[in-house]
Every structure is written in C-alpha cells, then in structure tokens.
Amino acid sequence: MSANGAPLLELDAVDTFYGPIHILQGLSLVVRAGELVCLLGGNASGKSTTLKTVLGIVRPRSGAVRFDGEDVTGRPTSYRIAKGMAIVPENRRLFGPMTVLENLQMGAYLTGGGTKEDYDRVYTLFPLLHERRHQLAGTLSGGEQQMVAMARALMSRPKLMLMDEPSMGLAPILVERSFEIIQQVHEAGVAVLVVEQNANVSLSIADRGYVLSTGRLVLEGKAADLLQDENLRKAYLGR
Amino acid sequence: MHSLQLVGYFQSYQLTWSYFLDQLVAGLTLGSLYGLMALGYSMVYGILKLLNFAHGEVFMIGSYIGYFVLVALGGTTNPTVPVALLIILMFGAAMIGSGVLGVVIERFAYRPLRVAKAPRIAPLISALGVSFCLQQLASIFFGTEYKQYNPFGLSGGTLTTPWHIGSLEVSWMQMIVILTTAFLMLVLWQLVTRTQIGRAMRAASFDLEAASMMGIDVDRVVVFTFFVGSALAGAGGVMNGLYLSNTFPLVGFNVGLIAFTAAVVGGIGSIPGAMVGGVTIGLLKAFAIGYWSSAYQDVIVFCILIVVLLIRPSGIFGVPAPQKV
Ligand SMILES: Nc1ncnc2c1ncn2[C@@H]1O[C@H](COP(=O)(O)OP(=O)(O)OP(=O)(O)O)[C@@H](O)[C@H]1O
Numbered sequence A: 001m002s003a004n005g006a007p008l009l010e011l012d013a014v015d016t017f018y019g020p021i022h023i024l025q026g027l028s029l030v031v032r033a034g035e036l037v038c039l040l041g042g043n044a045s046g047k048s049t050t051l052k053t054v055l056g057i058v059r060p061r062s063g064a065v066r067f068d069g070e071d072v073t074g075r076p077t078s079y080r081i082a083k084g085m086a087i088v089p090e091n092r093r094l095f096g097p098m099t100v101l102e103n104l105q106m107g108a109y110l111t112g113g114g115t116k117e118d119y120d121r122v123y124t125l126f127p128l129l130h131e132r133r134h135q136l137a138g139t140l141s142g143g144e145q146q147m148v149a150m151a152r153a154l155m156s157r158p159k160l161m162l163m164d165e166p167s168m169g170l171a172p173i174l175v176e177r178s179f180e181i182i183q184q185v186h187e188a189g190v191a192v193l194v195v196e197q198n199a200n201v202s203l204s205i206a207d208r209g210y211v212l213s214t215g216r217l218v219l220e221g222k223a224a225d226l227l228q229d230e231n232l233r234k235a236y237l238g239r
Numbered sequence B: 001m002h003s004l005q006l007v008g009y010f011q012s013y014q015l016t017w018s019y020f021l022d023q024l025v026a027g028l029t030l031g032s033l034y035g036l037m038a039l040g041y042s043m044v045y046g047i048l049k050l051l052n053f054a055h056g057e058v059f060m061i062g063s064y065i066g067y068f069v070l071v072a073l074g075g076t077t078n079p080t081v082p083v084a085l086l087i088i089l090m091f092g093a094a095m096i097g098s099g100v101l102g103v104v105i106e107r108f109a110y111r112p113l114r115v116a117k118a119p120r121i122a123p124l125i126s127a128l129g130v131s132f133c134l135q136q137l138a139s140i141f142f143g144t145e146y147k148q149y150n151p152f153g154l155s156g157g158t159l160t161t162p163w164h165i166g167s168l169e170v171s172w173m174q175m176i177v178i179l180t181t182a183f184l185m186l187v188l189w190q191l192v193t194r195t196q197i198g199r200a201m202r203a204a205s206f207d208l209e210a211a212s213m214m215g216i217d218v219d220r221v222v223v224f225t226f227f228v229g230s231a232l233a234g235a236g237g238v239m240n241g242l243y244l245s246n247t248f249p250l251v252g253f254n255v256g257l258i259a260f261t262a263a264v265v266g267g268i269g270s271i272p273g274a275m276v277g278g279v280t281i282g283l284l285k286a287f288a289i290g291y292w293s294s295a296y297q298d299v300i301v302f303c304i305l306i307v308v309l310l311i312r313p314s315g316i317f318g319v320p321a322p323q324k325v
C-alpha cells in the first residue's frame, strides 16, 4: 500500500541528549500518512531514543517534532497520544500484575477505557486475547505478550504506530506472524514507524527505510532499493 | 509434662480460651489501624519510590480534625447530632482534610524536586522537614497536652463496654475500627480495579515510564494516590483517637514507623501486602503484650519481622519484578 503524500510525522534536525551525552545528532525523518517506514540501526545507535523523542518521553534540546500538521515539540506525551500516536515499546513493557483486559484498558486510557468496537477490533485481530483476557499479563508467553502489546497500542485508535523491535525475543515463526499483523494494521490505513535490527523482514514489508548509526542517518531510501544496497547488505543482511 | 511447664510459666488466666480471643480482637483492631496507615506508605512508594515520612503527621492532623468535629458537635457526653452521624462526620471531615493535606504536601514539598530531577535522597529530607514542621505547628496551635476524645462518654458508655458472644469479648469501638477498615479496604479495592484512574495507579506503580507511554498523566495519578493514601491515614487518625481515647502532636510518629514497617514486611508497593503486614504486626504486638511483656513488645515484634524479611526479602506479597525477555 502506498502512502498518500501528506507528512504525518516529521522530525526536523533533532538533537537529543541524555545528560551530557549527545545521542541524536541532527536527525530528520518523515513518515507520511498511511506509510510503513522502518528505522534500522545497530545496538545503541539511538533507535529507541528516536521513538522516545517522537513520543515526548525525552525532549530534544533543539529541532522540532511535528505531528499531523502541528508542532508538538513542547507538548506532553499524553497530548501526542490523544492526537493519534501509540507505541509498542521495546521489551513490550506490559503491566505484568494486571490482566490482559486491564492492559487493554490502559491502552485506551485517553479514550475512557475503549468502546465495544475497539475491543471487537483487537479481539478479531488477536482471538486468543479474548480467551485470555482475565489472565495476568506477566504470566503470558513471549509471543502472547507481543500480541497484548500490539493490541494495547491499537486500543487508542492511532494514526501512527511506533514499534520498537517487535521481533525481539521471538521465534522465527512468531516474527513472521508479528510482521503479518503489522502489515494488516498498515493496510487498515495506520502509518507505522517500526524500529528493527532485523533488516530483511522489516524492509520486505516497508515502503521506505532509514538507517541510523551512532545517532546520525547514514542511509535512506525506498525499501526495495535498500534491500539491494551493497553497504547495508554487508552491515546487516549478511547475518 | 509440656502443659505443666506452660502452666508454670504463664498465669492461669492467660491460658484460657477467652483470654486468647481478647488478644486476637485487640490485635485485629490495632492491625486494622496499622494496615490503613501502611497503605499510604506503600502506594506512594510504589509510584514514586519515595518514603513519605510526613505520612504519620497526616494521620496526626486527621486525628485532630476528628477531635475538633467532635468538640464542635457537643463532645461525647452531649452530642448535638445522633452518635452514628457524629462518628460518620468525624471520619468524613478527617478523611477529606487529611486527603487535601497530603495533596498539598505533594504539590509543594515533593513535586518541585521531581520536576528538578533531584536525587532520590532530596525528597527524603523534604519529607522529614514536613514531618517536623507539622509536629511543631500542631504543638503551637493545638498545644502539647493530650486532647481527650473521651469515647467512654459516647452513647452513655455503651460504645466501650464489651459484648460477649460465647467466650468472645468485643466492644462497639473495636467493631467500629475493624468494620470501618474492612469497608474502606473494599472501597479501595473497587477503586483500583474498577476505575481507570485506579488502574492507572497500579500501572504506574509497576512501570512508570510504560504508564506514561499509554498517555497516563503521571502527575494526576500521583495526586490521586496522595489523596487516597492520606484520606485513609485521616480515617486511621480518628480510629486511633476513638480507640485509644486521645491524641497529641507526636501521635503519628510511633504509628507511622510501625505502619512503615508493616508496608515493608507486607511487600512495599502491594495493596493487599500493606493490609496483611499491618494486621500481622497488630497481632504480633497484641500477643507479645498479652503473653510476654509490654516492655519487650517491640523487641519481640521486630525480631520476628527481621526473620520474615530474611526469609522473604521483598516482603510477604512483594514479588521481584518479572524478568521476561
Ligand atoms: N535513560 C538513559 N540515560 C542515559 N543514557 C541512555 C539512556 N537511554 C539510552 N541511553 C544511551 O543512549 C544510546 C542510544 O540508546 P538507544 O536505546 O536509543 O539505542 P537503540 O538503538 O535502541 O539500541 P538497542 O538496539 O540496543 O535497543 C546508548 O548509548 C544508551 O546507552
């Protein structure tokens, strides 16, 4: 599915620091409405920091974050989520001592706990979660937890899904299944920015990709072109 | 042989069934109070990892609010409203007053430090400061002498005279403490499992950053937590006044320390843990006093608690955070 052009998310020359350490260095990227973009990079390259900057968990020292036609750089996370962002965080970060249902309710915190349609939608996508809705999230298997994390993010009816390494810790078959779901979400019209180290799988479903190295963009382009790129092949795809 | 030794050690009245039940009821009553207080420490620690040492003083102010409502409505011997209503008003006013006080303390003593990203030790000092400050303000404005609740006068003395059910002996006052606590616990449980803000509190307590990633406004959750925890402390303050018959500026210190211990033993951050920890300490104390000596009560109680923590370092209900990849 191709993007319809209008930029939904824009990072404009963003510099993010942790204390004195300069992490993101003049990072600019764009995700258009309905587009599936992947952000690749090795360990500690700043991928998670990029998503936290987008969401407002950390604030850039300079540069701008624009979302859906508005500069949200100074806005709190809750504002950005109300405006249509949602995240599947690194390591999923489920609320372990709470039930699956309660986790979904937290995903819909800003929409008052979610409507029947919201639940129908995620239970159709993940029928297993309906069965398990009263189970404590911390007792689920890794694959099941991944489903809850995605469902939880979808509960807020996002325009943009941020996903931090959805393949982490999953068996190959489950990685494939995860990416099928991501594609389904994308096909339903949601823009997705997915952070991955697994370049092959993510580029195969993405429209475009960016490659990050120690906080700077080193490569960007159409996913199909990146898949053919010699340098990227050496760095990531050879594994 | 065994029982002979026991008889030699204990007084014969201590070996009766009814004496045992007396200690049990006294322990449950005291334990209810500690449990209510422990909840406040536990909930705040769960979210902010802050030991709110001013919590004992919030309890103290609650007990004064209850006392002033009592006096304003005619005191115990001549209340101008029915006794049941009087007690409800004392609880209501103390809970609201303490709740608001807790929120104010958070707003002015803790939040600025949080915003400034101060190291963890800083709010601890700020908490001690608020604690001393409230103690001294209470001494200056309310006086250092004991304020008498005089519960013996209430309803012609019927509230403190025991009823007998078989060999069980319970006073109305003990029933009020135990049942009010049970009721407040039930309300709290509904609050944290049935409302979005209550669930958000549990979520934030497990993983603050993940909670904010869901759009949960952490500051609002913190205000809610301080209000609820402090209101429970206010209720505890009134119970303490009614049960032990008086209050004074330092009343919160001892109760606060014990309740804090209860929170740790129960598993800090856990709501059922705080309650179980409180009741455990109440029972241990009552039995230590009843069967050994009141001079050694704290030695006995704390030795047992140290053993409990050696066996379960994160407390009875405390679970180390799950480490799933
Ligand atoms: N809260 C923090 N405080 C200080 N430094 C941090 C913090 N979070 C991340 N960093 C540092 O910032 C750099 C980038 O981290 P980031 O988590 O964005 O990397 P990443 O690309 O997501 O890596 P990975 O693939 O391992 O998840 C790392 O060097 C990390 O140590």
Ligand SMILES: [Mg+2]
Pocket: A047, A048, A049, A090, A164
């Ligand atoms: Mg990362």
